[in-house]
Amino acid sequence: MSPAAAPMSQKPLGLFPPKDFWDSLPPPPLPTYVCDGGLVVRSKVTDKHRKVPRECDCWHCRVHGPRLKQQWADHLDEMLCQADEDGLSLFLASIPPTPCAWAAFRRLLARHGASGRYGRLRFDEGCLVVTTAPVGRPVSLDEARAVLARAVAALPFDRRISSGRAWKLPPKPPSEWEVVDELTEEAAAQVEDRLAAVGIVVEDDGTWIPPAEWVEDSWLYIDFLKYLRGEGPPPPRNTLGACPSPDPWPR
């Protein structure tokens, strides 16, 4: 290292690198990994079941990586509009891609009372930070939104977007469905055939209800899920004590 070169952490914050480097980056290649298979989910309210695609929520997945990216892009865009509506100014800063530069920058954000209001895109070349703290370059709402949209699009899938507390992604709304089993791609493709083979009707909305005696008896239920996975025979129907409905002998 030449004596003139200052360590990264001593470079002026908010000024590195000087150009909008993300505009010159080639579009990132799509991830090669694809999550496959499916999930068996069961309603918490009724005995309805469904097969749904697996939700890996993974940046490295070809299906969910782009979806996650879009979710972040939409969310941060909303945060920028909200901040503008609240009368806050917006700033863009680029900082070196080193932990100590980031630590110093976070202290700066905290000093300006905006530690929770920032979004950060981590590139190999540096981090882009959009924030309401007066650090970096002041920008209009339109410019902030446009730069962020371009930068998110240029972000490789092995990099990350993160945010401060106030700009966190909202939690997923509670679902009526809970996961009861996982299926391989092969098993997921055969679920409908297996259900038909034991006389279970799949409704138009994709839901189906297993026989009551299978749902009520945990051992039979486990056998049923195993059968759907292709790992065993279906459980017996109408076992001792179970009565076919409707009651054939009305009193």
Ligand SMILES: [Zn+2]
């Ligand atoms: Zn996935």
